[in-house]
Amino acid sequence: MTAGTSPSLSMAPAVELHDVRFAYGAGPDVVAISHLAIPRGETVFLHGPSGSGKTTLLGLLAGVLRATRGRVQILGTDLTRLSNGERDAFRARHLGYVFQQFNLIPYLSVRENILLPVRLDAARRARLQGVDPVRAADALAAELDIAQALEKPVTQLSVGQQQRVAVARSLIASPEVVICDEPTSALDSDRRERFLQLLFASCRKAGATLVFVSHDMSLQPLFSRAISLPEVNTASAVALVEN
Amino acid sequence: MGSILRLALQSLRSRAFTSLLTVASIALSVTLLVGIEHVRAGVRESFAGTIRGVDLIVGARGGTLQILLSTVFGIGAPSGAVSWETYERWSAHPAVSWTIPYALGDSHRGYRVIGTTNAFYERYRFRQDGRVTFATGAPASSETDVVIGAEVAERLRYKVGDPIVVTHGLQGGGISDHEAHPFTIVGVLNRTFTPIDRAIYVTLEGLEAMHEDFEAAPTPVTPPAIGTPSGDAPPAMPGAEAPPAMPGATPPVMPGAEPPPVMPGAQAPPTMPGAEAPPVMPGAAPPPAMPGAEPPPVVAPAASPDSVEDEDHAEHDHEPSQISAFFVGTKNRFEALQLQRELNTDFTEPLTAIIPGVSLGELWQNIASAEVGLRIVAAFAVAIGLTGMLVALYSSLDARRREMAILRAVGAGPRTIVSLLVFESALLALIGCVVGVALVYVILALGQGAIEARSGVHLTLRALGATEWKYLALVLVSGTLIGFVPALKAYRNSLSDGLAPRS
Known part of the structure; x- marks a missing residue:
């Protein structure tokens, strides 16, 4: 399946959910969303308190989890109709992902961490369109103000630097969608804002749609759009499963 | 595949000490296994060559x-x-x-x-x-x-x-x-x-x-x-x-x-x-x-x-x-x-x-039963070496859940994670084999004089025989197969953890 490459799909929204239900095993639904659409190029702030189904929703969007019902369309491709392997390949090609913290593989250098997506996936590498991967990584590092850290061992980086390395990794080879799962929670408020400015600039430059999840409402004004998860997710059992 | 192999190497290098110990345990058991075979073949050759040309x-x-x-x-x-x-x-x-x-x-x-x-x-x-x-x-x-x-x-x-x-x-x-x-x-x-x-x-x-x-x-x-x-x-x-x-x-x-x-x-x-x-x-x-x-x-x-x-x-x-x-x-x-x-x-x-050749053969048959015992000991040594590797890899898995989640996030499927761990154990076994064989030759080269002086057996440094290669292949295959045990555990972990490892 060559998802997301045909012209008819290229204008599909970045994310579109229809009547999505998800439950862990035989348990109750933790995600129940009748409709949710995120247009391309937006910076979306997805907020909700702990236990509102944020991490589960991100798992669905990234294609790590498979909806029990409904359609999860990313760039027009319904992930629920892909096999496990196809979803992994789709994620490798089209998505960037930034964790809350501990984003880096400790035994790789900073540069190698940034290069990981293009090293592991040939289709992602092809998106560089001939640009040398190392150059692309170095350019991103310069943009995110971590060029001086490229040769350092990961363990010597500050938390802020680590998160910027993670952003560089998520953005290498210009994926269409970048998902961030509370990447600023470990940063203090000054750095938080600086980090977000860099994130936005880089996403804009890469042409990526940003889906940013956080419970920190103070960040909301910085985004082009905000979605309150408790309002969208009508599942009743969410708080029981998530934390 | 190449990048996963590289990743496996880097991962092993990051745990240099554990990897070294694992390699050492495999290498020593391989040394024992191959060394015994080498010495056995050498002794047999030397034995059979005690007399020639006499009918x-x-x-x-x-x-x-x-x-x-x-x-x-x-x-x-x-x-x-x-x-x-x-x-x-x-x-x-x-x-x-x-x-x-x-x-x-x-x-x-x-x-x-x-x-x-x-x-x-x-x-x-x-x-x-x-x-x-x-x-x-x-x-x-x-x-x-x-x-x-x-x-x-x-x-x-x-x-x-x-x-x-x-x-x-x-x-x-x-x-x-x-x-x-x-x-x-x-x-x-x-x-x-x-x-x-x-x-x-x-x-x-x-x-x-x-x-x-x-x-x-x-x-x-x-x-x-x-x-x-x-x-x-x-x-x-x-x-x-x-x-x-x-x-x-x-x-x-x-x-x-x-x-x-x-x-x-x-x-x-x-x-x-x-x-x-x-x-x-x-x-x-x-x-x-x-x-x-x-x-x-x-x-x-x-x-x-x-x-x-x-x-x-x-x-x-x-x-x-x-x-x-x-x-x-x-x-x-x-x-x-x-x-x-x-x-x-x-x-x-x-x-x-x-007929000297025939009688030498008969005599060797009498001695040869001791070989079986030696081989059993060597086989157990290899089993112990490989078990050590299994323990080392398996016990590292919990600490590596975060790493697996990151790999999953950048698009690695569970299969990639399985191959990463299988590669790691295969690499450890391979390095163990290489080091083990090298050790055999080093020991033989250094100990030749002493062995000669003590036993009168002249052990020539010769290329590995078919049996030795068979043993090495066996160690490598079992080492690779053993890698599936932690790999499948990591596979299950990565399925349940997804992008949210407990860490």
Whole structure:
């Protein structure tokens, strides 16, 4: 399946959910969303308190989890109709992902961490369109103000630097969608804002749609759009499963 | 695939210490496994090459192993004696190309003294086409000449020109020294890595003369009371007082020991050691009491310049009347079997002819059962090494959940994670194999001298044989398969964790 490459799909929204239900095993639904659409190029702030189904929703969007019902369309491709392997390949090609913290593989250098997506996936590498991967990584590092850290061992980086390395990794080879799962929670408020400015600039430059999840409402004004998860997710059992 | 291999390498390197320990445990077990096989093959090769080019070994009727051990390996006493007439008669057989007489009996400080002829230096072969060559000196030609093996020369620090004295009997310790007939070293042989290195060679005449001198010498000799009617065992044999030299008295070293079959008519009970006296002392005593003994032909007395009692010498001839065994080279190897049959059915004297290759094979079979034990130990060592790797990889998994989640996030499927861990264990096994084999060669190269000195086994550094490769492949395959255990655990972890590992 060559998802997301045909012209008819290229204008599909970045994310579109229809009547999505998800439950862990035989348990109750933790995600129940009748409709949710995120247009391309937006910076979306997805907020909700702990236990509102944020991490589960991100798992669905990234294609790590498979909806029990409904359609999860990313760039027009319904992930629920892909096999496990196809979803992994789709994620490798089209998505960037930034964790809350501990984003880096400790035994790789900073540069190698940034290069990981293009090293592991040939289709992602092809998106560089001939640009040398190392150059692309170095350019991103310069943009995110971590060029001086490229040769350092990961363990010597500050938390802020680590998160910027993670952003560089998520953005290498210009994926269409970048998902961030509370990447600023470990940063203090000054750095938080600086980090977000860099994130936005880089996403804009890469042409990526940003889906940013956080419970920190103070960040909301910085985004082009905000979605309150408790309002969208009508599942009743969410708080029981998530934390 | 290439990038995952690289990732696996980097991951292993990041856990250098654990990886090193794992590699060490695998390497050591591989060293044991391959080393044992290597040594086994080397010993077997060295063993099989102890004697070459000889088609038959003929001794008095007896066990084949006893004949083989006493003549080729210098272990135990011979099965009896073969008369000089019989030896000459068979030497003249039309199928026989050459013969080497072998008369055994005395020792010098624990090393066997063997009476033989020049044919030994010319015809005897070992390993591929190893010849008996001289480091210094030349073959023994006169009856006071002696040639020593390389180990004898080295251990006893002997050189050409040194005088030596031979002890009677096979055991060292100078029960009765043949001081009356001192020898002079005329040659030192090159190292052969066979029992030749531990032997001392004299001429048949020299051996004869020695005993005659010994008889004549005033050294008190306890007259053996073991008078037996056996024609082959003169009652006055000085050897009778050295029981360890007697076949019947040292059963452990003689697998094939049989009741002395020397003279069917005049059979001595097996408990009588004297019945089978060392045959190297033929006619040592004047044989009035020996019905079957041949009177030595009276020829011109051999010159014996260093003899103390020339008068006595004059009465004796140094021509041997019997030898322990003889080696036969046939004109046509295909006739060896036929000749063996003829020899075994000799009516005038009961003989046993063995084909050295066949008997070596039989002997190896006896030894080979010990190999199985060694192999089992080595197999367990490998199992322990691989289990160590399993433990190391498995216990690292919980700490690596975060790493797996990151890989999942950048698009790695569970299959990639499985292959990462399988690669890791395969790499550990591979490195372990390489290091293990390298260690075998290092140990062999460094220990060669010590092994040679201790066991006389010459281990050549040779390429790995088919069995060794098979073992290595087995270790590698099991190492890779074992990698699936942590890999499947990581697979399940990554499925349940997704992008949200507990950490």
